[in-house]
Amino acid sequence: MKKVVIILIFFYPVFLTASETDTTTWNGKNVTFLAGEILVGLQSWADEGDIASTLSQINGVIIKDFDQLNIGLIKIQNNNNIHSAINSLKYNAAVLYAEPNIEMSVLSTYPNDPYYVGTAPPPYNYAHQWGLYNFGQNPPTGRTDADIDAPEAWDYETGSSSIKIAVFDSGIPMIGDSLSHPDLDDVSRIIIGEDFTTEQNTVKDSLGHGTHVAGIIGAETNNNEGIAGVAHGCKIIIFQTVAENGYGTVSSFYDAVIAAVDSGVQVINFSGGWVTYxxxxxxxxxxxxxxxxxxxxxxxxxxxxxxxFPARFAYGPKAIEVVDSVQGSLHLLQNWNAYGSVISVASTNSYDAQSSFSSYDPDSNYISVAAPGGEGSGWPSIVFGSSDIFSTTPNYPFAIQQGHPEVSTSYGYLAGTSMAAPHVAGIAGLILSRFTTLSASDVRNVIEKSAEDVNWRSMLGFDKYLGHGRVNAFYAVAPPVTPSNFSGTWYNTHPKISWNSNIEPDLKHYLILKNNVPYITTTNNYYIDFSESQYSIGNPKVYVSYKVKAVDITDQSSNSSTSLSFAINGGIEKKEAGEEIISEAIDSYGLFSNYPNPFNPSTQIVYQIPKEGFVNLTIYNTLGQVVQTLVNKKQTVGKYTVEFNANNLPSGVYIFKLQADEFSSTKKMVIAK
Known part of the structure; x- marks a missing residue:
């Protein structure tokens, strides 16, 4: 019979046995469940006393008390009568529903961490984490920028300790009672939660899957050790819902949700699931x-x-034919809602294409977004390697290695939507750290709207394979770039201003400022002002100035464009102001990641200086040779945007360096032609 797998994403043989299980058909699927165990939901007015006679009839006992949702767990002695017992319970008016306790299986700033930057000892001296920063490195080969733009996002947010991300999985590396992995041992950030799989109450990871997921979300970063985590400033709380054999139950998931809510978490990541509702x-x-x-x-x-499930809960149901266990007749199951807090995650590979294993529904759109999850070469007889996702593994032998000896101790590759989901959980943590008042549905909206439509299979827009597209952490947390090529002309007798459209997918509108005062918003990349008739001809010249800002769905705005001034009377004139100095207080030096990156042929570099001084901004190749000097002069306090055009340069990695008095900073950019 078919096991009901959770979803770890990878594929490995199961060698160990868990609690006694049995198989049956449920909701039209072959499932495995814990022998004799039935989850029971009572009506709001009922309590366990109302089912006492039924329990006696089916020879059942309560093994987990009914809780605040009036859900409890019972066990019957004769497992052969599981359907008969469920039917008896359903005939009791106090029972809202009854179902087997079904088993699941798991699916599997520039940091200095050596596996991230590629400074690990040979033969591992290459950048392993292409899902965070992909510049076409080999191995694994791939498409430049087929990543979540993590380093660009870290210029703005690395995660707040006030945000807690719950990981429902197989646990975390522990030796004795202590965290044991050097990239997951910060007791100020890693919180040991509860074990819902055994009575031992330890969250030690003996499988290896949970450690991999936790590392993707929040491995310690800038510690000269191992890898970088997406939201390495956030806290992680570990709830064990998956046993050493790779399986968990409905009740373990349910208990973990209750505990997570009680613990005050803001994000839940669960890389597992069930085929049945x-x-x-x-x-x-x-x-x-x-x-x-x-x-x-x-x-x-x-x-x-x-x-x-539960990924399907991101959207409403489609009709599903099932057999009614009481009446024995076919009916349509249409009894779940879409939840605005739920994000379902598909997987992409290093070429920004859908991973071959990534689930989708042929007839319905259930995918919210996609994220890097690897390729799983040779699926289903998979051998994990550099085309997959690199993360932490237990620093001792673990069960996955029995079927996959290529997965190494401490750090290794796995693949699957199990690895894609924690990339999104990390981005959710970054968003909530930066925008503290957003609701759960707001966070989903930001993640979906900021995703890149990678047009896999040449399908434009939302589709059933990758949803809104591959997630982008930079777009999710960073403000828009300043609109470029801001220019003006006369349209009949009125000013017309225009600019190049921004490329951010989460752009909300443009804000036009008139005489430095917010004037109007528009979704177009041009505007014609018809209001200047208020100035009568014959008066001295009246100058009206315009600027434009880009605003995204989080209401972050770009810097203002340069100012354009029109002489309304006494002749037609246009006056361009010089470099624009933003009005906000600048109290520190800063060099920010260029945008877009990679680019072809031009990109924008933003920097700020807190005091007047001599500034030099120069582009170098990887040999240290000067390619172009963009700025070499004295400048006043402010934030500046400089455009770099690489039309005559070959593809490759380049360095840009800012020197201003005692401040010096460098960053990388990639030209991709």
């Missing part, structure tokens, strides 16, 4: 949704065989 799963998701928690769920690794 379960009422208890829905009620757990609904409980987290009501608590305002962002929920990140992996789509699954079944290619076109459909998504798993």
């Amino acid at each position: 379960e009422e208890t799963i829905k009620r757990a998701v609904e409980y987290a949704d009501n608590a305002g928690i962002v929920q990140i769920y992996a789509a699954g690794n079944e290619a076109g065989d459909g998504l798993r």
Whole structure:
């Protein structure tokens, strides 16, 4: 019979045994469940006393008390009568639903961390984390910028310790009672939660999957050790819902959700799932949704065989034919809602294409977004390697290695939507750290609107394979760039201003300032002002000035463009102001990542200086040779945007360096032609 897998994303043989299990058919699927265990939801007015006679009839006992959602767990002695027992419970008016406790399986600033920057000892001296920063490195080969733009995002946000991300998985490396992995041992950030798989109450990871997921989200960064985590400033709380054999249950997921809400987390990541709809799963998701928690769920690794639950809860249902266990008749199951806090995550490879294993529904759109999850070469007889996702693994032998000896101790490669989901969870942590008042549905909206439409299969816009596209952390947290090529002319007797459209996918509108006062918003990249008739002819010349800013969906705005002034009366004149100095207080030096990056042929470099002084901004190649000097003069306090055109330069990595008095900073840029 088919196991009900969670979703770890990778594929490995199961060698270990868990609690006693059995198989049955449920909601039209072959499933594995814990022998004799039934999840029961009671009506709001009922309590366990109302089912006492039914429990006696089916020879059942309560093994987990009914909680605040009136859900409990019972066990019957004769497992052969599981359907009969469920039917008896459903005939009791106090019972809202009853279902087997079904098993799941898992799916599997520039930091100085050696596996991130490529300074590990040979033969590992290459940048392993292409999902964070992909410049076409080999291995694994791929498409430049097929990544989440993590280093560009870190210029703006690395995560706040006030944000807690819950990881529901197989645990975290521990030796004794202590965190043991050098990239996951910061006790001020890594919180040991509860174990919902055994009675041992330890979250030690004996499987290896949970460690990999936790590292993607929040591995310690800038510690000259291992890898970099997406949201390395956020806290992570570990709840063990997956056992050493790679399986967990509906009840373990449900219990973890209740505990996570009680712990005050803002984000849940669960890289697992079930092929069947379960009422208890829905009620757990609904409980987290009501608590305002962002929920990140992996789509699954079944290619076109459909998504798993709870990922499907990102969108409403389609009609599903199931057999009614009481009446024995076919009916349509249409009893779940779409939850605005739920984000379903597909997987992309290093070429920004859908991973071959990534689940989708052939007939419906259930995918929210996609994120790097690897390729899983040779799927389903997979051998993990450099085309997959590199992250932390336990610093001792673990179960995955029994089927995949190529997965090394301490750090290694895995693939799957299990690895894609934590990239998105990390971005959610960055967003909530930067925009503290956003709701869970707001965070989902930012993640979806800031995703890049990578046009896999030449499909423009939202599609059933990758949803809104591959996520982009930089677009999600950074303000828009200043609109370029701001210019003006006369249209009949009125000023007309225009500018180049911004490329950010999460752009909301442009704000036009008139005489330095917010005047009007527009979604066009031009504006014609018809209001200047208020100035009568014959008066002395009246100059009206215009600027434009770009505004994104988080209401962050770019710097103002340069100013254009029109002489309304006494002749037609246009006056361009010089370099624009922003009005905000500048109290520190700063050199920011260029945008776009990679680029062809031009990009913008932004820097700021807190006091008047001599400034030099120069471009170098990787040999240290000067390519072009962009700025070499005295400048006053302010933030500046300089355009660099590389039309005559070959593709490759270049360095730009800012020197201003005692301040010096360098960053990388990539020309991709």
